Amino acid sequence: MEFTGILVAFGVLLVLGLCWFGLHYWANPPMDKPDAEARITGNCGDTMEIGLRFLNDKVENVHYVSDGCGISKKCIEGAALLAKGKSPEELRKINMMHIMDLVGQLPDSHLHCAQLAETTLQHALKNYIAGQRPTS
DSSP states (O other): OHHHHHHHHHHHHHHHHHHHHHHHHHHSOOOSSOSEEEEEEOTTSOEEEEEEEEETTEEEEEEEEEOSOHHHHHHHHHHHHHHTTOOHHHHHTOOHHHHHHHHOOOOGGGHHHHHHHHHHHHHHHHHHHHHHSOOO
């Protein structure tokens, strides 16, 4: 009976994990051909990626990914939430303090997560602006 209980518990955890992954993927699908994107790896080893799609010079859709810790994931999610609906001029003003205000108090050892999220967002904006320049 103990072995059966362990198998059932493992099966339930497996199903819950697959459901969580499926819901996360459904809620945050990969973006095909974003107008701007950036992928930055910080000194801590965490990598953040953000993709922006613009419509009428405002961010219409955002896709983000982080392979780091939970705080790192929350910071890039916060940057994505702050970016949605903003113009390039408004995006330029988003900094780590805005991200920290949104995600809440961060431990001193994880302030770099908000900085990395800001850097990733600003690089994506820089790439968008560079792509908008007319070629001569």
